[in-house]
Amino acid sequence: MNYTPSSSRYDRMKYRRCGNSGLLLPAVSLGLWHNFGSVDDFDNAKKILFKAFDRGITHFDLANNYGPLPGTAEKNFGKVMKKHFKAYRDEMIISTKAGYLMWDGPYGEWGSRKNLLASLDQSLKRMKLEYVDIFYSHRPDPNTPLEETMGALTHAVKQGKALYAGISNYNPEMTKRASEILRKSGTPCLIHQPRYSMLDRWVENGLLNTLEKEGVGCIAFSPLAQGLLSNKYLKGIPEDSRAATPHGFLQKSVITKELVNKLKKLNALALKRGQSLAQMALSWVLVKPQVTSVLIGARNVEQLEDSLKCMENTEFTTEELNKIEEILK
Numbered sequence: 255m256n257y258t259p260s261s262s263r264y265d266r267m268k269y270r271r272c273g274n275s276g277l278l279l280p281a282v283s284l285g286l287w288h289n290f291g292s293v294d295d296f297d298n299a300k301k302i303l304f305k306a307f308d309r310g311i312t313h314f315d316l317a318n319n320y321g322p323l324p325g326t327a328e329k330n331f332g333k334v335m336k337k338h339f340k341a342y343r344d345e346m347i348i349s350t351k352a353g354y355l356m357w358d359g360p361y362g363e364w365g366s367r368k369n370l371l372a373s374l375d376q377s378l379k380r381m382k383l384e385y386v387d388i389f390y391s392h393r394p395d396p397n398t399p400l401e402e403t404m405g406a407l408t409h410a411v412k413q414g415k416a417l418y419a420g421i422s423n424y425n426p427e428m429t430k431r432a433s434e435i436l437r438k439s440g441t442p443c444l445i446h447q448p449r450y451s452m453l454d455r456w457v458e459n460g461l462l463n464t465l466e467k468e469g470v471g472c473i474a475f476s477p478l479a480q481g482l483l484s485n486k487y488l489k490g491i492p493e494d495s496r497a498a499t500p501h502g503f504l505q506k507s508v509i510t511k512e513l514v515n516k517l518k519k520l521n522a523l524a525l526k527r528g529q530s531l532a533q534m535a536l537s538w539v540l541v542k543p544q545v546t547s548v549l550i551g552a553r554n555v556e557q558l559e560d561s562l563k564c565m566e567n568t569e570f571t572t573e574e575l576n577k578i579e580e581i582l583k
């Protein structure tokens with residue numbers, strides 16, 4: 255399969271400023287957590303990546319442990335990078351992370367300088383890159399001084415192995431401290447990557463305000479709650495779904511009658527707005543002024559194309575917003 259990007263790739267995507275930085279991110283970014291590992295169909299993975307770039311998705315999000323097997327999403331991305339994307343490297347924002355379990359022994363996870371910097375070297379090799387654009391601390395480490403973890407991010411930036419520093423899954427208080435430490439070291443925190451969707455709104459409890467005050471961008475992961483916020487589960491659990499996949503992270507037990515009832519009501523509202531439920535769920539996150547980008551996953555090109563249409567209607571009436579609140583109660 256040869257690949258030449260579409261010449262109209264920048265025509266329809268919207269690009270939003272990431273916090274107070276100089277960096278613009280696409281309103282919709284693509285994550286490689288599921289569907290890009292060694293257990294997945296590589297041709298399908300390539301098709302998704304090509305379609306994404308053709309549609310102006312310039313940001314691809316990875317982590318050391320994405321697969322399964324851990325590391326294989328980066329390896330597969332590296333193959334595509336080397337063969338097809340190399341000439342377009344300067345048009346892309348590629349991120350990776352370290353912090354979750356990746357290798358045996360005491361240095362294979364969490365937030366030590368040793369773990370972060372060794373992991374970044376491994377990621378660069380797997381992805382066949384000289385640098386990543388964003389390097390994240392994937393999760394806060396209660397047993398490592400925050401100065402050490404942030405110091406490792408700063409070091410990566412000063413070495414030129416990363417252009418920007420980011421944090422993920424940090425609470426508001428630690429985010430503020432991390433941001434202060436990074437600012438003092440001359441490598442301000444570019445971005446926070448929290449989970450955020452209609453079904454998981456913890457960020458509204460202080461984090462979004464903190465990010466706004468600190469001038470840090472926000473990229474919302476699992477904005478479809480891993481696919482729950484779509485028409486997929488309205489009539490049971492389909493075979494081709496994350497909930498039915500043995501290595502998927504979505505537990506069948508969360509799909510209760512009560513949840514499905516809510517999803518049905520949300521779906522009816524989405525249809526009234528001329529959207530699929532997935533599109534409405536993404537538009538709803540994008541409406542928040544602090545959110546720079548929604549970080550989606552996709553099993554195939556059709557899902558990606560469906561989700562991208564969220565950008566066609568990001569306005570909500572007060573009545574629609576109130577109705578959503580009422581359904582989610």
Ligand SMILES: NC(=O)c1ccc[n+]([C@@H]2O[C@H](COP(=O)([O-])OP(=O)(O)OC[C@H]3O[C@@H](n4cnc5c(N)ncnc54)[C@H](OP(=O)(O)O)[C@@H]3O)[C@@H](O)[C@H]2O)c1
Nearest residue numbers: 285286287475476477478479480481484495496550551560
């Ligand atoms: N920082 C962190 O700790 C962290 C944690 C998790 C994720 N992330 C990042 O966030 C990215 C996205 O997470 P996610 O995959 O959970 O996001 P998501 O967009 O909430 O879920 C993606 C899943 O939803 C379903 N889907 C997608 N588009 C659809 C559509 N248009 N209609 C119907 N179903 C649709 C597919 O599930 P099926 O397979 O069931 O079809 C797809 O695999 C990850 O790849 C990763 O980069 C970061």
